[in-house]
Amino acid sequence: MKFLPRGLATGIGSMPFTEAGPALELIGENLPEIPHWPQLPRRGGDEGFVHQFLDPLVRLGLLEKRGDKVVFPVDNPAWPDRLTEFYSTYLAAEAGDPEALKVFAFPPASASGFYAFMEDLRQKGTGAARYLKGHLAGPLTIGFQLKDERGRLAYYEDQLRDMLVKTLAMHARWQAAELGQFGLPVIIFVDEPGIRVYGSSSYITVTREMVTGDLNVIFEAIHSAGGLAGVHSCDAIDWSVLFESNLEIVNLDAYQFGDSLIPYVNELKSYLERGGVMAWGIVPTLDRAFEEDAGSLLARLEQLWAELAQRGVDRETLLRQSMITPACGTGLLEPELAERIYRLTREVSKRCQVLKG
Secondary structure, three states: OOOOOOOOEOOOOEOOOOOHHHHHHHHHHHOOOOOEOOEOHHHOHHHOHHHHHOHHHHHOOOOEEEOOEEEEOOOOOOHHHHHHHHHHHHHHHHOOOHHHHHOOOOOHHHOHHHHHHHHHHHHHOOOOOOOEEEEEEOHHHHHOOOEEOOOOEHHHOHHHHHHHHHHHHHHHHHHHHHHHOOOOOEEEEEEOHHHHHOOOHHHOOOOHHHHHHHHHHHHHHHHHOOOEEEEEEOOOOOOHHHHOOOOOEEEEOHHHHHHHHHHHHHHHHHHHHOOOEEEEEEEOOOHHHHOOOHHHHHHHHHHHHHHHHHOOOOHHHHHHOEEEEEOOOOOOOOHHHHHHHHHHHHHHHHHHOOOOO
16 A cells, blocks of 8 residues: 555544543544544553553453552463463464454453544544554563563563564454444554663663564554554664564654654665655654744754755655654643644644645
């Protein structure tokens, strides 16, 4: 699928509301062409990543809550049998069994924003939407937050990492298929701030092959459902890891970390030449958003584009293959600030869509 967004806008995912209604209204008003479902972390722990994306592992007893922690009970005598059940379900889902794939769905109580978004689309239709966007947390981000009962980080344990990746992949496939029922192309972002650990002296055992291999499994699952795959990362990272992966969209915090692309300009050029899209998170998810306007943000973006053009990146290609987003999610912000961020995203997007190369 050739994807030429030419400055269309979308959001990252999380929003600072306890009910879906205000979130859907804000999305519909400001991101009508690529609306996303709202993640609502203020509703409580059920909306966190464990219950949203890893629920099959919880239900199979492969993840357990112990006090205020969630652990993999690897020493439980039932662990081998539970593993067998998990892999049997995964293989059936991968082979196309729709009932097995449903095992990897959101529980309704853990993704109220997703189900409200779906119901809204059923009742009102897709309107001006040209694409629909979903999202999920990435394996690095999750794998460095979970441990087994011996205190070992899940990402460093091959078996646990494999389970996490396969669970996320099948969830991404299910989510893409669900959103795809409305007849529009689907975009799924893997939200992966944890990718910052790659290349850090504190995480020298995290290899490039681990990062790209795990992400590509999830991208392949999204593609198998007909979706476009993207990654959101809000830090200065080794962007070549993503530019050389099997995805269509790279989303960065261009407001704070746009210059971090400069060392990877050759990889960026190759990525754009094969049709890759840059999603510029130029609207800050900070109080500073009250001090900016569409003109100042576009000027900041134009300055970055000029620096890239001086290094051989074609401006027309950039314009064709660009999206506009907030720098990050807004779930931890005040609603007034989130509203300002969404309005600025819409306004910058409108100006980008009429720029000439």
